[in-house]
Amino acid sequence: MTIWGDKPYYSLNYYLKELYGEKIYKIALDGGFTCPNRDGKIDTRGCIFCSSGGSGDFASSKSLSIYDQIEEGKKRLSSKKTGTKYIAYFQAYTNTYASIECLNSIYKQAISHPDIIGISIATRPDCLNNEVIKLLTSINKYKKVWIELGLQTIHPSSASFIRRGYELECFNEAVTKLNNCNIDIIVHLILGLPYESKKQILESVKYITSKKIQGIKLQLLHILKDTDLADYYTNNSFSILNMEDYIDTVISCIEIIPQNIVIHRITGDGPKKLLIAPLWSGNKKVVLNNIIKEFKIRDTWQGKYYVQAQ
Numbered sequence: 615m616t617i618w619g620d621k622p623y624y625s626l627n628y629y630l631k632e633l634y635g636e637k638i639y640k641i642a643l644d645g646g647f648t649c650p651n652r653d654g655k656i657d658t659r660g661c662i663f664c665s666s667g668g669s670g671d672f673a674s675s676k677s678l679s680i681y682d683q684i685e686e687g688k689k690r691l692s693s694k695k696t697g698t699k700y701i702a703y704f705q706a707y708t709n710t711y712a713s714i715e716c717l718n719s720i721y722k723q724a725i726s727h728p729d730i731i732g733i734s735i736a737t738r739p740d741c742l743n744n745e746v747i748k749l750l751t752s753i754n755k756y757k758k759v760w761i762e763l764g765l766q767t768i769h770p771s772s773a774s775f776i777r778r779g780y781e782l783e784c785f786n787e788a789v790t791k792l793n794n795c796n797i798d799i800i801v802h803l804i805l806g807l808p809y810e811s812k813k814q815i816l817e818s819v820k821y822i823t824s825k826k827i828q829g830i831k832l833q834l835l836h837i838l839k840d841t842d843l844a845d846y847y848t849n850n851s852f853s854i855l856n857m858e859d860y861i862d863t864v865i866s867c868i869e870i871i872p873q874n875i876v877i878h879r880i881t882g883d884g885p886k887k888l889l890i891a892p893l894w895s896g897n898k899k900v901v902l903n904n905i906i907k908e909f910k911i912r913d914t915w916q917g918k919y920y921v922q923a924q
């Protein structure tokens with residue numbers, strides 16, 4: 615078993631310490647954006663699982679300036695053992711979906727904060743036009759830029775079920791454009807989408823890791839209050855993953871992820887007050903501990919752990 619610090623996989627924490635020599639936290643921000651899957655350009659309903667906060671439920675209020683949101687985020691993290699630097703994480707909605715002037719102004723507010731070492735931008739591959747890529751490339755020259763693409767699945771039937779609103783080819787094109795500009799890419803996948811098998815999940819992992827991407831986020835499907843998925847869950851019986859199945863699936867994913875790809879997340883991170891199911895996922899610490907425990911047991915079963923530990 616390869617160990618990176620205290621984890622049997624290449625974690626975000628380990629990567630950031632390697633890169634910056636200290637613990638770095640991400641501060642979730644709300645730049646006041648919307649999303650083409652909500653404003654009617656593609657759809658008005660949004661992705662089926664998306665909460666009213668646009669999957670940015672941990673961000674500060676958009677009524678605050680970006681500077682004040684960063685300061686508020688720093689205060690929130692003050693009880694944790696932090697370093698001195700942070701990543702500005704534009705998380706809520708589609709964070710490249712605005713005029714170029716607006717994007718320029720918002721990103722610059724973040725990168726001009728002295729404690730911000732880079733920006734991570736969650737977006738859709740169909741919202742990365744050439745002007746946006748040019749802006750990101752210019753920022754990336756002096757502060758690091760990560761682009762987070764919420765692909766969720768490579769399978770057309772699941773993409774249509776979740777109302778993602780773009781084809782896989784669009785994702786491929788965005789990856790090529792970002793690769794050409796040396797901008798790091800983090801791809802989000804959801805584990806446990808209705809009617810998706812473990813085999814299909816592993817196919818998604820294999821597919822995206824065959825591309826030139828630098829990071830991956832594995833997120834358990836959360837059914838959140840006031841989403842269309844919550845209504846669907848009430849009216850249809852589809853099975854959701856229990857903790858054992860999730861752990862088995864997530865470890866199988868990690869086992870096939872090339873060791874140079876940073877694994878940013880291995881659980882879901884939904885707000886507890888909105889969580890309908892699976893309720894076991896509310897205790898993130900227990901889930902993470904059980905994943906690590908299972909890793910060790912599996913390696914022991916395979917004889918690898920003892921061999922490498924000797």
Ligand code: SF4
Pocket residue numbers: 649650651652659660661664665668669706707708738764
């Ligand atoms: S693309 Fe993102 S913000 Fe837009 S509806 Fe889907 S999950 Fe929500």
